Amino acid sequence: MPAMIKKLSANSQGKDYVVGDLHGCFSMLERLLQHVYFEPTRDRVFSVGDLIDRGPDSLRCLQLLAEPWFYAVQGNHEVMMLKFFQDYLTHGVLEDLVDHHQTGFLRYGGAWIEAYFRIDQQCMTDKFNHGLDLVSQLPLMLVVGNGPDRFHIVHAELVSFNELDAELTIWLDDDIDRWLTLGKIPESVTECLLWGRSLMMRHYGQLSHIQAQTGLSPVFCGHSYAPEPRQVLSHVCVDTGAFKSFESADAHYNLTLFDIKDAIGYSATYEKG
Ligand SMILES: [Mn+2]
Numbered sequence: 001m002p003a004m005i006k007k008l009s010a011n012s013q014g015k016d017y018v019v020g021d022l023h024g025c026f027s028m029l030e031r032l033l034q035h036v037y038f039e040p041t042r043d044r045v046f047s048v049g050d051l052i053d054r055g056p057d058s059l060r061c062l063q064l065l066a067e068p069w070f071y072a073v074q075g076n077h078e079v080m081m082l083k084f085f086q087d088y089l090t091h092g093v094l095e096d097l098v099d100h101h102q103t104g105f106l107r108y109g110g111a112w113i114e115a116y117f118r119i120d121q122q123c124m125t126d127k128f129n130h131g132l133d134l135v136s137q138l139p140l141m142l143v144v145g146n147g148p149d150r151f152h153i154v155h156a157e158l159v160s161f162n163e164l165d166a167e168l169t170i171w172l173d174d175d176i177d178r179w180l181t182l183g184k185i186p187e188s189v190t191e192c193l194l195w196g197r198s199l200m201m202r203h204y205g206q207l208s209h210i211q212a213q214t215g216l217s218p219v220f221c222g223h224s225y226a227p228e229p230r231q232v233l234s235h236v237c238v239d240t241g242a243f244k245s246f247e248s249a250d251a252h253y254n255l256t257l258f259d260i261k262d263a264i265g266y267s268a269t270y271e272k273g
Contacts, residue, residue: 004139004141004143004147004179005142005143005176005185006139006142006143007180010145011043011145015036015039015042015043015259015261016039017044017046018046018048018153019032019046019048019238019257020222020239020240020255020256021048021052021223022241023052023053023056023210023246024051024052024054024246025242026057027271028242028268028269029045029245031268032268040067041069045064045071045074046071046072046144047070047071047153047222048072048222048223049078049155050077050078050239051064051072052077052078052109058112061135062072065134069268071153072138073153074155074194075155075156075194076223077105079194081103083105083107083134084106087100088124089132093123094124097113106227116207129192141155150173151220152219153220154220155194155196156158156194156198157192157197157199158170159192159199160196160237172215172216179192195223196223199233200221200224200230203273213233218234218236218260220236220258221238222239226241227239227252229258238258239256241253241254242254242270249270253269254268
């Protein structure tokens with residue numbers, strides 16, 4: 001089983017960018033990379049996950065995972081995809097495209113996979129298989145650099161909101177270092193990492209207590225979209241709704257590529273090509 005949490009060195013050569021939920025919007029990223037004069041031998045891009053579904057080029061986005069400058073964590077859409085294909089990944093035979101494990105994958109945007117199904121051979125195409133293999137190797141969390149340069153990449157959030165006592169628990173660098181040593185993230189945390197929306201979407205009507213956030217280096221995340229990147233408790237959410245730009249040509253939404261060191265966001269909207 002691949003590592004759930006991975007540590008990477010700081011980038012001493014070039015720039016590090018983080019990109020919001022791609023959801024198949026490959027051409028928007030391509031334009032942003034040209035816009036910032038991205039230099040693949042020096043610069044890096046970190047994806048907060050949800051590379052697939054809803055947009056026009058899901059497989060093309062998965063192929064980014066083969067690039068040496070592109071790093072990503074799994075989003076809930078990748079997790080749904082892996083669950084959907086779990087038997088195929090084990091046995092290599094795919095009789096139909098039925099959601100036998102009730103993952104919701106097809107319902108939540110995964111129907112694009114139908115174009116890569118080879119019913120006569122009971123498998124997916126080679127290109128698709130390669131993408132699926134790359135997804136299965138993605139961690140849930142990346143820890144990059146040390147000291148003041150340190151940052152984290154997750155899909156949703158590194159906090160847990162308990163409805164019963166309205167208490168928000170925030171995990172800190174020390175907890176993350178412990179997970180790195182263990183090579184494993186506790187299950188209660190992985191749910192929040194993938195699905196949590198307590199920071200970026202909810203209104204804290206009932207919130208009674210927030211634990212300190214000192215000791216938590218910046219956490220770049222996505223999963224909940226709004227027209228602009230925003231920050232709450234060390235979390236910087238860079239999901240600005242790329243798929244909304246594609247789906248409805250809603251000019252409020254776009255894809256954000258965020259320069260981590262200079263804290264500048266660049267955005268592109270969908271253009272019919
Ligand atoms: Mn998501």
